[in-house]
Amino acid sequence: MVRDQGAFKLHNPWPRIGWGTAAAIIVISFVLGFPVLGRYRPNDPPLDLWSAICRGLGITSDTRPAAESRPALRTPTQIAWTSSTLDQIAAGDTQHGGFIGMNCSACHGQGGVSPSSLIPTIAGMDPAAIYKQLDDYRSGKRLWGVMGAMAKALSAQDSADVAAYFAAQPGGLPTLSGNRVPESGRSLRQADPARRLVFAGDPQRGVPPCSACHGPGGFKLGAPALQGQHSAYIERQLGAFAQGMRQNDIFGQMRAIAKQLTADEMQVLAAYYGTRASAPEPGGVASR
Amino acid sequence: MQNSSRLALYHYWVAFAAFLPAMVLGAWQMLMRSPLPAPLDDSNAYYTSVTLHGTAMAYVVTTFFAMGFGYAVTATSLRRPVRGVTAAWIGFVICLIGTVMAAVIVLSGRATVLYTFYPPLLGSAWYYFGVLLLVGGSMIWVALMIYNMAAWKRDNPGQPVPLPMFAITATALLWAWAASGVILELLGVVLPRVLGLTTQIDAALGRTLFSVTLHAIVYFWLMPAYIAFYTLVPQAAGGRLYSDTMGRLTFIMFLVFSLPVGMHHLFADPEHGAGVKFLQSFLTFFVALPTLLTVFSICASLEIAGRARGGRGLLGWIAALPWKEPMVLAVALSLVMLGFGGFGGLINMSYAMNSMIHNTSWVTAHFHLIFGGAVVIMYFAIAYEMWPRITGKPLRSKALARWQLWLWFAGMMIATIPWHLTGLMGQPRRVAIFDYNDPFVARMGPLVIISVIGGMILLVSAILLIVILVRSQLGEKHLATPLRYALAVNPPRYVPASLNGFAMWNAILVVLMVVAYGYPIGQFFILKSSVSAYEVTRQSIGAGVR
Numbered sequence: 001m002v003r004d005q006g007a008f009k010l011h012n013p014w015p016r017i018g019w020g021t022a023a024a025i026i027v028i029s030f031v032l033g034f035p036v037l038g039r040y041r042p043n044d045p046p047l048d049l050w051s052a053i054c055r056g057l058g059i060t061s062d063t064r065p066a067a068e069s070r071p072a073l074r075t076p077t078q079i080a081w082t083s084s085t086l087d088q089i090a091a092g093d094t095q096h097g098g099f100i101g102m103n104c105s106a107c108h109g110q111g112g113v114s115p116s117s118l119i120p121t122i123a124g125m126d127p128a129a130i131y132k133q134l135d136d137y138r139s140g141k142r143l144w145g146v147m148g149a150m151a152k153a154l155s156a157q158d159s160a161d162v163a164a165y166f167a168a169q170p171g172g173l174p175t176l177s178g179n180r181v182p183e184s185g186r187s188l189r190q191a192d193p194a195r196r197l198v199f200a201g202d203p204q205r206g207v208p209p210c211s212a213c214h215g216p217g218g219f220k221l222g223a224p225a226l227q228g229q230h231s232a233y234i235e236r237q238l239g240a241f242a243q244g245m246r247q248n249d250i251f252g253q254m255r256a257i258a259k260q261l262t263a264d265e266m267q268v269l270a271a272y273y274g275t276r277a278s279a280p281e282p283g284g285v286a287s288r
Numbered sequence: 289m290q291n292s293s294r295l296a297l298y299h300y301w302v303a304f305a306a307f308l309p310a311m312v313l314g315a316w317q318m319l320m321r322s323p324l325p326a327p328l329d330d331s332n333a334y335y336t337s338v339t340l341h342g343t344a345m346a347y348v349v350t351t352f353f354a355m356g357f358g359y360a361v362t363a364t365s366l367r368r369p370v371r372g373v374t375a376a377w378i379g380f381v382i383c384l385i386g387t388v389m390a391a392v393i394v395l396s397g398r399a400t401v402l403y404t405f406y407p408p409l410l411g412s413a414w415y416y417f418g419v420l421l422l423v424g425g426s427m428i429w430v431a432l433m434i435y436n437m438a439a440w441k442r443d444n445p446g447q448p449v450p451l452p453m454f455a456i457t458a459t460a461l462l463w464a465w466a467a468s469g470v471i472l473e474l475l476g477v478v479l480p481r482v483l484g485l486t487t488q489i490d491a492a493l494g495r496t497l498f499s500v501t502l503h504a505i506v507y508f509w510l511m512p513a514y515i516a517f518y519t520l521v522p523q524a525a526g527g528r529l530y531s532d533t534m535g536r537l538t539f540i541m542f543l544v545f546s547l548p549v550g551m552h553h554l555f556a557d558p559e560h561g562a563g564v565k566f567l568q569s570f571l572t573f574f575v576a577l578p579t580l581l582t583v584f585s586i587c588a589s590l591e592i593a594g595r596a597r598g599g600r601g602l603l604g605w606i607a608a609l610p611w612k613e614p615m616v617l618a619v620a621l622s623l624v625m626l627g628f629g630g631f632g633g634l635i636n637m638s639y640a641m642n643s644m645i646h647n648t649s650w651v652t653a654h655f656h657l658i659f660g661g662a663v664v665i666m667y668f669a670i671a672y673e674m675w676p677r678i679t680g681k682p683l684r685s686k687a688l689a690r691w692q693l694w695l696w697f698a699g700m701m702i703a704t705i706p707w708h709l710t711g712l713m714g715q716p717r718r719v720a721i722f723d724y725n726d727p728f729v730a731r732m733g734p735l736v737i738i739s740v741i742g743g744m745i746l747l748v749s750a751i752l753l754i755v756i757l758v759r760s761q762l763g764e765k766h767l768a769t770p771l772r773y774a775l776a777v778n779p780p781r782y783v784p785a786s787l788n789g790f791a792m793w794n795a796i797l798v799v800l801m802v803v804a805y806g807y808p809i810g811q812f813f814i815l816k817s818s819v820s821a822y823e824v825t826r827q828s829i830g831a832g833v834r
Contacts, residue, residue, distance in 0.1 A: 007785045007792035014786030022544075022796045025571065026803050033566035056563020057807060059815075 077141045077248045079132045081221055088156065089131050092164025100162045103150065112166040117232040120224075123172025129224040130163035133248075142248040173228050176219035193265060194272035205260040210269065222250070231274025238266040292363035292370040293678045298380060299356025300671060303349045304754065306387070310344035311750040313337045318703070318743035322736045323724040331720035335400045338718070342403025343394065345660075347422055348387050350509045353667055354463070355383070355429045357512045358456045360674055362436050364771045365452035365519075371439055372432045379428030386421025389414055402718065404502070405478065407494040413482045416474050423467050433460035441789070448783035451535050452519045452773050458539040459511035461790055465547050465797065466508055469500025492559035493812045499550035500805065507546035507575075509659055513666035514538065517586050517619060520673055522774035524615035527593025530585050532776035536787045538585070541578040543790065544797050548804030549575060552637045556646045564808050565639055571804060572637040579630060583623060590619075592777065614689040618669030621697040622662045628701075629658030632708060647718075650711025653704040660746075661700040665693060668753055677771045681763045688756055695749035703742025706735035 010016055038052035047055060054060065079085065101112070104122075109115050112123030122130060136142040137151035138159075154162070166172075188203075190196040201209035213220040215227060226234060240246035241258035249255060261269070319326040320334050362370050370376065393399045399411025405419075437449060437457045449457075477494040480486045518535040522528055529535065551568035554560060594605025610616055632654040635641045645651060672689050676682040683689055710732040715722070724733045786792050 007789060008795070012784070012786070014784050015792055018786065018792055018796055022800060025574065026800070029567045029570040032570065033563040037566060038563050053563070056561045056566070058559070058561025058564065058811070 075141075076252065077132065077136050077250055078139045079135050079222070079250070081128075085131075086128070088160050089127050089163060092127060092131075092160040092162075094161070094165045094168055096158075097161035097163070097165025100154065100158055101165045104162070104166075107146070108166075111169045111171065113169075113172050114230065117230045118236060120229055120233045121172045122166045123169035124175060124228075125167060125173050125224050126176065126219075126222075127160070127163035127167040128222050130166055131159050132222050134159040134163070136248040142246060173225040174215065176215045176223075176225045194268040197261075197265060197269055198272060202260070207257050207260050210273075214273075226273040229273055231270040234273055235266050235270035238270065239263075242266075291373050292359055295370065295373065295376055295380070296356040296360035296363075296674070297678050299352045299359065300675070302384060302387070303352035303356065304671070304757065306344045306348040306352070308750055308754055310341050310349065311747055313341040314345075315743045315747040317341065318740045321720060321722060322740045323722075323733045324737060324740060332397070332400070334720035335402070336394060336397055339400050339402050340391065340394045343390055343419070346403050346505070346509075347390075347419065350505075351383065351422060351426050354459060354508065354512055355379070355426060357515070357670060357674075358429060358433055358460065360678065360771075361452045361456045361515065362433065365450040365773055366436065366440050368440075370432070371436050375428055376432055379425045379432075382425030382428070383422050386418045386423075386425060388418075389421065390418030393418060404498065406498070407478060407481070407489045407491040410478070410482055410489075413479065416479055416482060420471065420474055423471060427464065427467065430460040430464045433457050446782075448532075448780040449788055450773065451529075451532055451776075452515060454536060454788070455511065455515045455518065455539045458543045458790065459508060459515070461794065462504060462511065462543050462546060463508045465543075465801075466501050466504030469497045469502075469504075469550070473497035473501075490812060492557065493809070495554060495557060496551075496559065496805075496808055496812070499553050500547070501550070502553050503550040503572075504546045506655070506659065507542050510663050511539075511542065512670060513622065513663045514542070514582060516615070516666050516670050516673075517582055519773040520670065521586060521615055521619045522589040522593060523772055524613045524673065525590055525593035525609055527589055527596050527774075529774045529776040530588035530592060532778070532780045533783075533787065534581055534585050535776075536783070538578040538581050540787070540790075540793050541574070541581075544793055544800065545571065545574040545578070547797060548800040549637075551804070551808065552639075552642065555639060555642045559811075560808050564804075568804055569637060569639040571800070575637075576630070576634065579626070583626070586619065586623070589774070590616075612686060612690070614672045614686060614693060615669045617690055618665050618693050621693060622665050622669075625657055625661035625665070625697065625700060628705075629654060629662055633658060645711055647716060648711035649715045649717050650708050652717045653707030653711055656707070657700060657704040661697070661704065665696055665700075668693060668696065671753075671757065674771065675757060675760060677769070679761060680765045680767065681760050682766055683756060684759045684763055685756075688752070692749050692752040692756060695745055695752065699742045699745030699747075699749055701742070703739050703746060706738045706742075710735050710739075 008015060010019065034053045034056040035049050038056040039046040039049075041047070046052075104112070107114070107116070107119050108122050109119075112121060112125075114121045133142060133147075134151045134154060135156070137144065137147045138154070140148065151159070188196065188200045190200060196202070197207065198210045201207045201212075209218075210226070212218040213223040215225045237246065238258045238261065241249065241254045242261065244255060247255065258266070316326065316328075317334060317337055320329070320337075359370050359376060390399075393412050393415040399405075399415030401409040401411040401415070405411065405416070433456055437453055440453065441447075441449060473494050477490060477497065481489040518529060518538070522530075549568050549572040551560060551565055552572050555565055555569075590609060591605050594608045597605075597608045597610070599605030599608030611620075632650070635645060636651065636654060668689075672683060711717075713732055713735075714728070715732050722729050722732070722736075724730050
């Protein structure tokens, strides 16, 4: 019964079985894995033999790591609050500005106090805010047909001059001082939703208080005062920010905030700021 | 013989000493990732715990258990003392030092890299050195197993090597092959970066090398259970092994087919082509063969035993089996879990189906069911069988042992079945904290809670195991009957050389490995790198460690 004494002699049964099975498995798996199944792709026509083998080995025309997609750079505005910009605004010539401003009075009213509810009052508005909007209209960052055409006719120096002129006009918006206004009812427990949003915001939704930038009591460069502005105009701008139709807020903060507000809240906020012009609270706002 | 016994016993002690704390960590992890409140609610601690749990269970418990089992099998199946006992003790000490090193570093929070330590995750060099010592120390055991088998063959020319010895040598060879991947990864990829010799780390090469280890190591864990299936179960059931040749073929097939298949862990990786992945997926299917052979063989052996004990009819032999024997109960419970886990495994290894469950809890549930369930329950049964024979102190109560096995089975099923389901629902693995308020995650909440209950039952069962072993250890000494292995129905008088040694099978394995891994590893050197290497800038170790 001496059989199969050599494990490597192929005339013995077990070496034949072992090597034969291994060879069969290798051949079958190669044929299936490379030329047969490797050809077919889910949504594209089958590959030729050579491409299928290369694909099986992981060699394709594109073996580099996927390039990161680079979205086009979009900036909300071209204005940057550099010292040269601020110097230019501060050096605005009111006399020349008054001359240019005659073009504006047809819509924005005599001396910048607008008679129309959808056109903002610009008398007394911070010159930097006016300058920035004119620049945004000129560069197409804020879109409105009439204003775009008007702004394109102005140079940067003209913008600074006209901004200085309207900022100096009386009877419009209050000057924002940045001084804190001592006022009761600034808490989150305030019942009136408009006052709550204006003075306390809504931290749970990431909404800061409006007054922090737009007053009363707060001031941020480039943000206009809102007290005395037309309610309908404010409401329309909040809607435009919320829907992304207006996109010239530098850090997207107005778009972020307006998206969080309900239509009712926009209305009461607009009404709150709009009516404050006619009936300012006693001792509330530092008036010019 | 006395020295070999003490050798086995010390290995078992270390294995079970690491097992219990790792169980506690596992139970805490289940609690942590569930909607229930967990003590020490900290996600960093979670990952540290996962690292420790994985390292302990996957490297320490299994390696020490397999080594101890190997020495015991060598001494009892060859019926002569283990050759090279001094080397064995040196290996034991090296492994122990490695274990302590790794555990201390992980506990100090300096190697939270999970037990797979996939780059570019990097930990302290001492952790990797600890793992290297543990794996390297076990190579002494590998050498001793081969040496003992070869020495016995030289002394008994023409005689068939006893099946237990043949199988444990297959296990040792399998472990040597498997460990080559992780050793190469540590020495060639990870440590050079950790020690600051390079600035880049090729994560893809590291993962590929680790995949050589990652599947075969599972079969290394599995082998002691299969050896028990073939050589201890028929004896405990009071019957005979259905076929000795089938046993040899099974262990040969495990050796050959569990290695060139690891890439089914990398189906979602970009560094390998679809053809190479398919090839290894195809090869993986052959791993099911030895398992199916074994299920057939064991059922046949149990039927022989049942009929010998007077069982009649189509299924009457099942009732006639000695169910009071822990070994017989364990094999039945193990086969049930092997069935469920095996079907899950078929999904994991199928190239297309894998994408449904890749990196989900399904995978974690799968390996807990198949390793923690089907395999570890056999470790328990082996301990109940061998512990009394080594110490001469029998178990105080076989009923308590049966309770422990039933609890383990119930706990594992309750823990892993819902765990599989959450995987199908898309729950990712290796995540510490889930936001159960999220509607997508919320529907997994109840299933995860059921899973936690299973985990707690497992913890109770693990404590019970230690209680049983300690009670036996503290008990009185009786004269123990020596361990006897099952005889085959037709005991082999002559075995062909190919089934009495591993030379040819190792040669076939070399060919298969070159086919399966030659190009996937070679491409990193031919094409420089298929994906760009990570620049790892994070300095993760202190200057003192260097």
